[in-house]
Structure formats: C-alpha cells, structure tokens
Amino acid sequence: MEFPSKLIENAVAELSKLPGIGRKTALRLALHLLKAETETTSSLAEALAKMRFDIRYCNTCFNISDTEQCSICANPLRDHSTVCVVSDIRDVIAIENTGQYQGVYHVLGGVISPIEGIGPSDLHIEPLMNRMQGEESEVKEVILAISPTMEGDTTAFYLTRRLREFPEVHISSIARGIPVGGELEYADEITLGRSIVERQRQAR
C-alpha cells in the first residue's frame, strides 16, 4: 500500500504494530483521526505517552499503580490475609469487576513457559515468598487464580511445591467453573465471581 503522505504512512506503520491491527484498520483509524478535531489526536497521544512513562508497579503486589503502593494494597478494608495469585494485570481487573473478592493480589507477570523461555525466575515468585516470610506476615490463604492452560497448570504446580515452605497457609485454586483450556480473562463475570467464592482447598 502506498500513501500520498509520509506523515500518514508513518502513522499507519506505527498503528499496524499494535496487536490485531492490520494495515487497512490502521489506515481507517488514521483517517478517522484526520477527520476529527485535533484535540482527539492530542488527547490520545498524550494519554498513551503519560501511561507508558508515568506508570508504576505496586511494590507489594506488582499490580499497576499510580503510586508506590496500589489502591488495593493500600486499602485497610481489604482482607490482607488472603492473597490471590494471578499471572496478569488483566486478571486483577477481571476479578475486581466481579465485585466478589475482598482480599489482595499478587501479580506474577506471566506464566512459566519453556517454549517462550520464561522460567520461575522471570516471574515475581520470590517477592511472593518474601511477602509471606517474616514475623509480620499476615497471609493465611493463597488462592491460585491462574488460567487452566498447560503453562498455567505448570505454574500452579510449581507454586504449590514452593508454598510447602508455609504449611500453616491454606492454598486454594479457583473453582473450575472456567472451561479447562480457557483463558481466565474471557470468562463472564458471573462464572468468574462464582469460581472465586467457591474456590477449592488444594490437596498438598
């Protein structure tokens, strides 16, 4: 595809780098922005740059945050004795939207995947261990809310083994309302909410 303007060509090239955006869609988006008020484009460009450059990750749970500690960890009304371990920020957002969970989180930042070269040390597993160690730790239960895919199961298995270090802490996994092989983030809110409430104590 050739363009009559380098400016639009660059914009289309950059937009096409986004996942799921082909060149035709990118062109449609670019032409939409050209037709709209200049404010539409400047607000979008600013919001993206601000997000990328100013975003922080919670020191405790690795959730995205505008501050050192995320709003969930900083909330004294949340149950800090229950930690829900998820692979991704998207899962935090999905579970929060069910309105069914009152505990706190721990975001691993992915799952163990030998194919993609992601090992346990690439995930925030040590910070989870550190969080549970020490006199002042109040963690009584760890919920493994990891998508039941092959990589997810491997990660859950690895975590279960590591968590044997804390025999007094309950380990549970979200109830299998979610189809096996399904991605957590695509579950509807009711199913996901129920799978948190009816979480199953895991044998260990």
Place this chain on the structure above:
Amino acid sequence: MEFPSKLIENAVAELSKLPGIGRKTALRLALHLLKAETETTSSLAEALAKMRFDIRYCNTCFNISDTEQCSICANPLRDHSTVCVVSDIRDVIAIENTGQYQGVYHVLGGVISPIEGIGPSDLHIEPLMNRMQGEESEVKEVILAISPTMEGDTTAFYLTRRLREFPEVHISSIARGIPVGGELEYADEITLGRSIVERQRQAR
C-alpha cells in the same frame, strides 16, 4: 470496568474513542504498550500527533499531502487531462494501489447526504469547477469514481448536471465491476483496476 490506575484508565478511554475499538480491545492495546519498550509508545504517540498537526491538503485536488501540492498533482508524468473524482482519500489510495490509473484526482471530501446534513456546498465541488474553468485548464475527461450507494449515486447525478457547463469534457464513470451498493474501498485490486480501465462514457 474499573482500573487500578488513572493513567491506564485514561489511555483506555482515549483508545475506546477510535472506531471499532471497544473497551476490552482498548485495554489489550494499552497492556501491550505497557509490556513493550517505551519507544513503541513514544513512536506511536509522536507519529499520530505529527500526522494530525502537520498534515496538509493539496491545493489542487484536496488529496492529503506533506506539501502545498500533492505528489500526484506535482508529477509531470501523470496525465493531467484526466481527473478522477472520488469521495475520499481512501479511494485515492485504493485506486493508486491498482497501478492502473495514470491521471490525476479530485477528492470531494464526502458525498451528498441529506440525512447527515451534507450538501453540495460541504464538498469540494466549486474547486473542481474552478479547476476546469479558465484558459489554461487542460481537463479533457472527468471520471466519476464514486461508490454506487444511494448517496454516491446522488452525488454523481449532481456532478453530471453541474458538468454540463463543460460540454467539451468527456464524463465517464467507473465500470460496474463493483457490486451495486458496495463500498469502493472494499473492492479487490483487480476488480477496481479493471473498472478504471473499462470505465464507461456517461450519457449526458
């Protein structure tokens, strides 16, 4: 949907304003940018802002351009006696990609649509008339390459009537290889290319 960060919330809100981008897709794009190098976001934001603020429209044909005159109008190798009238810049790009057309263009900037309140004076029709008037005009043929939708047909009909002012100029419309009711920009390149080559002289 609630977000743990105002920064990501703003980015998702801005992305969701784009056509065809829902909040779930917007969140996916935002999280993709968060995971990628900061350069990915800064390049995207800069390319969009630069495009929107620096873009110009060709003084002659209203094609997008980085300069006062677009690269097509400025090209002496193009046939300046044949003007292809299209509604949109997308159509210029689509026809250029067929590699079948050697003439120049005139971009109307839309089609007549009473429902959307777009009348002839909202389109670049007077500049087309001015372009054809005067001693130095070399226009010998006008090709109406407007999508055969109801609004497109109305626009073509209106233009045909206005072009009676120039009885020495041939008027043709692109051959109906394109399904009636179909949008020009979705036509495959072969069909679109053929419909330009086999354009039909219009009765007047």
